[in-house]
Each structure stands twice: as structure tokens, then as C-alpha cells.
Amino acid sequence: MDHFLYRDGMLHAEDVPLSDIARGVGTPAYVYSAATLLRHFHLFDEALAWGPHLVCYAVKAASNVAILKLLGDAGAGMDVVSEGEYRRARAAGVPGDRIVFSGVGKTEAEMRYVLENGIRQINLESEPEYRLLSKIAAEMGLDVPVTVRVNPDVDAKTHEKIATGKSDNKFGIPIARAREVYAELASLPGLKVVGIDVHIGSQLTDLDPFRAAYRKVADLTRALREDGHEITRLDLGGGLGIPYARSNLAPPVPMEYGQVIREEVGDLGCEIEIEPGRLIAGNAGILLTSTIFVKEGEGRDFLIVDAAMNDLIRPAMYGAHHDIVPVIEPTPGADTRAFDIVGPICETGDTFAKGRDMPQVDAGDLIAFRSAGAYGAVMSSEYNSRPLIPEVLVQGDQYAVIRPRPTYDEMISRDSVPHWLE
Structure with missing residues (x-):
């Protein structure tokens, strides 16, 4: 169970519409639900209530x-x-x-x-x-x-x-x-x-x-x-x-x-x-992304999104599956179309899903990658000089940026040029 549900035609993180987070923070971004994190921790704690125990969260997950x-x-x-x-x-x-x-x-x-x-x-x-x-x-x-x-x-x-x-x-x-x-x-x-x-x-x-x-x-x-x-x-x-x-x-x-x-x-x-780690954090987070282009290819169509393998490497590294859903709720029985869902990085491996059935999606539409809370942000990188994406924590009807997106200047300023090249 998680707290990412459709309400009034819009996917929410607890009581916050994901569209509000996209407007306020931009995409791509990781969004976590505090209620889901706590629920999953307490499930483990209760499962061992029969004796002395300590549930140690695996920090490497998130x-x-x-x-x-x-x-x-x-x-x-x-x-x-x-x-x-x-x-x-x-x-x-x-x-x-x-x-x-x-x-x-x-x-x-x-x-x-x-x-x-x-x-x-x-x-x-x-x-x-x-x-x-x-x-x-x-x-x-x-x-x-x-x-x-x-x-x-x-x-x-x-x-x-x-x-x-x-x-x-x-x-x-x-x-x-x-x-x-x-x-x-x-x-x-x-x-x-x-x-x-x-x-x-x-x-x-x-x-x-x-x-x-x-x-x-x-x-x-x-x-x-x-x-x-x-x-x-x-x-x-x-x-x-x-x-x-x-x-x-x-x-x-x-x-x-x-x-x-x-x-x-x-x-x-x-x-x-x-x-x-994974069971506490995995379903407690989603990767929120926007569609850049809908591209018709030779024998296959592509959704090109602004998230990439440097943001979520699990599909490229492990062949991992993530359910991918539109933020605007599809109407019941809506027609679907098979897409390869890909990012903008110059690697064929920058592919999140192949032949995935999706409802009508247009450029600019928001999409959510479910179950991305574990081994998502922690394994991200700046490959292709793409700044690390923000992390957002939701609790009830409020949200906060818990890791900001660096500017390009901030990212580049970490490099230094040796004196002999100046």
C-alpha cells in the first residue's frame, strides 16, 4: 500500500496534487510520502513485537x-x-x-x-x-x-x-x-x-x-x-x-x-x-517527470521524458520494471498505445520501458514512475552534465524540498582548473 492515489482526476501524494509539486519544484523530481514511510516501518516493528528487537532502516535505500x-x-x-x-x-x-x-x-x-x-x-x-x-x-x-x-x-x-x-x-x-x-x-x-x-x-x-x-x-x-x-x-x-x-x-x-x-x-x-530498506522506502516514492516529445519511429513510438537514466538507473542497470502512469487520471476504457518510454541521454540504455501501453499522452503531460523511492535518488549521477534532481517530502497537505536542484553554475563551479591552464 502507498499514499499515491488518484483523487478528482489527479494523482496525489497524500493530500498534495502532483501537478502542484511540478509547478512549484519543476521536473524531474523525486516525491516521497511520509505516511507511507512510517506505515512500512511500523509494519516491520509490529511483525517483531513478540520479542526484543530493533528495526534498523538500511540507509543505502534512500x-x-x-x-x-x-x-x-x-x-x-x-x-x-x-x-x-x-x-x-x-x-x-x-x-x-x-x-x-x-x-x-x-x-x-x-x-x-x-x-x-x-x-x-x-x-x-x-x-x-x-x-x-x-x-x-x-x-x-x-x-x-x-x-x-x-x-x-x-x-x-x-x-x-x-x-x-x-x-x-x-x-x-x-x-x-x-x-x-x-x-x-x-x-x-x-x-x-x-x-x-x-x-x-x-x-x-x-x-x-x-x-x-x-x-x-x-x-x-x-x-x-x-x-x-x-x-x-x-x-x-x-x-x-x-x-x-x-x-x-x-x-x-x-x-x-x-x-x-x-x-x-x-x-x-x-x-x-x-x-x-527497499520495502520501507520503495513504494513510498515516485519519480515525477514531464513528456518532452511524442515521437513516431519506424515500427515503434517513443515517449521522450525529461527524466533519464542518470536520475533513475535501475531499468538500465537491472532491467528493472516500474509501473508508469499519467498524473491526469485516464478515463475508464480509454484507448491505449504502446510506447518505448525513454530519456534524453545519449545512450540506447536510457530506456525505462519498451512497448508499454499508455493512454493518450501529449508533450508537456506529467508522468509518474511508481515504486521509485528506493535506490533511485541515492544512485543518481550528473551524467551528461545533468544536475541532480530535487527530492520532495510530503506530509498531509504540505510538502517541502529536502534536496534542492543545483543550478548549472553550482554544478560547474565544483570543478577547478589547474593553474597551468589559466
Whole structure:
């Protein structure tokens, strides 16, 4: 469910007509619904209400400080994978004891920074990483709460570029080696083992891979406790998928996901941490764009819009689907026409959809790309020297620009010319 609905013939974000945002902010622009963000966070929180838990929003999905503050004020923790994401979470007012630091390539500078400023735990991914962290923590006189990310060799049945739990992925330590790794960890200064971490991928639409991974984690928990380790937390990652195409069957909902967690690890007495991102932010955002031209081609017609692959790269990178709808509501039974919906960038890959049936669309008409809240703005770039597009947050009948569109001068002024060329 989201809060982007037609009302009086116009697509709204909550109580704000998208046409008002287009007039006030311009297009293209990302528009987020606060009500949808909060609803999805609370669904996860309620799904784990049977025991101690913390829902840590995956900052990489949509990292605007306003979104982080909205969720943090509601009680969310944060899962970060870089110093920059950590700084964003702290700028949003989230305390360090609600921030989990994940990621396969943490640098020494990043480790020192989060230790100096407060962290709930660090999820370790390799032997070199935890040996470096031990050295730093011992120098600082700290005992850092840590987990080890284990790779359970479970097929997440998702896109190959977002699968993270197979043995040939770069993430984590093979679960078969976990006991020897934990034994070494226990002997190192500065580290306090508190739990186990696992994350098998993103956009999962089947609960069976989660169940298989969590069953392995439960077995490992029991084995590590037999070895004398105090395992009190299980960080079970995120990855629950969203319905990008509304015509398809809906993926499992958070309550069903929470039940799988309860069935597989609920008897272990551990605090549960999860790291959802896509399901919280994905359907909470749309990409608002305008049609530049309607172009008749040889055997196919094109809608050329002012958004491009630099603004939303998911279709070009993953072959991802987004439902694309006109902002003005079509009349029931209106004739449709197949279009390739494309942007203005000089790449054939700048194609959002091929042969997509659309009602009558004319130059200047507004179009919305649904389910664009996750991995949209955060993956955007200035390719073709196109300024980053604004982000807008809606709450009820009000909206605010939470990231402005830079001017061309602002964009170009970040470059500098060396003195020998002046």
C-alpha cells in the first residue's frame, strides 16, 4: 500500500496534487510520502513485537537526512555501510547506540570515526577486517560489540547483482568456518562478540530462502554457545521484496516475514535486528517527470521524458520494471498505445520501458514512475552534465524540498582548473 492515489482526476501524494509539486519544484523530481514511510516501518516493528528487537532502516535505500529523521524519530535504528551514511544518520539525530555498521570494505578511518562517535555494533566480514578493528579498539581502550557476517550459501532467488548469500559472493565468512573464526575473535583484545549477522540479498519475493538461512543461523547459535560464546543478538539482514508491477502477485508481507523469524530463531532468546530498506522506502516514492516529445519511429513510438537514466538507473542497470502512469487520471476504457518510454541521454540504455501501453499522452503531460523511492535518488549521477534532481517530502497537505536542484553554475563551479591552464 502507498499514499499515491488518484483523487478528482489527479494523482496525489497524500493530500498534495502532483501537478502542484511540478509547478512549484519543476521536473524531474523525486516525491516521497511520509505516511507511507512510517506505515512500512511500523509494519516491520509490529511483525517483531513478540520479542526484543530493533528495526534498523538500511540507509543505502534512500539516505536523505529528512527521511532518516522521520524514521529515527519513530524509533528506527539505522544500518549504515559507510562513514558518509553514518554521518547522515547522526545528522538526523539518530544516536550511535541505534546504528549498526555493515559493509565489506570498512576503512581504518571509518572504523576510528564510528568508534569515536558511538556505535551499536560492527558487523564484521573478514579476518583482515576484525584483526584491524581489534588493533584500533585496543589502542582506544574500547570493547567494541561485534557480530560476524556469515555466508550461508543460500540461493536468494533474486537478481544476480543483488544476491549476497551464495558462496561465490563477496560477502561474509563461509558459515562452515564460523566456529574457528569466533574462536579467534574471542582471543582478540578490544572486541566483544554479541551475535551473528546474515544477509542473503535484496528484492526477495519468496520466504523459503530466508527460512533456510535462518535455520542455519539457529544451528550456528547453538554450536557457538556450546563453544562458550555469549550470543545475544541475531542480525538477520533485510531484503524483503516489493511489488514493482501491480499486476503481479504481491510478495510476502512483513507480518509473514516476522513469523518465519519467530519460527526459526524465536526460541533462542536473542534480540532480533533486521535491516529493511527497499520495502520501507520503495513504494513510498515516485519519480515525477514531464513528456518532452511524442515521437513516431519506424515500427515503434517513443515517449521522450525529461527524466533519464542518470536520475533513475535501475531499468538500465537491472532491467528493472516500474509501473508508469499519467498524473491526469485516464478515463475508464480509454484507448491505449504502446510506447518505448525513454530519456534524453545519449545512450540506447536510457530506456525505462519498451512497448508499454499508455493512454493518450501529449508533450508537456506529467508522468509518474511508481515504486521509485528506493535506490533511485541515492544512485543518481550528473551524467551528461545533468544536475541532480530535487527530492520532495510530503506530509498531509504540505510538502517541502529536502534536496534542492543545483543550478548549472553550482554544478560547474565544483570543478577547478589547474593553474597551468589559466
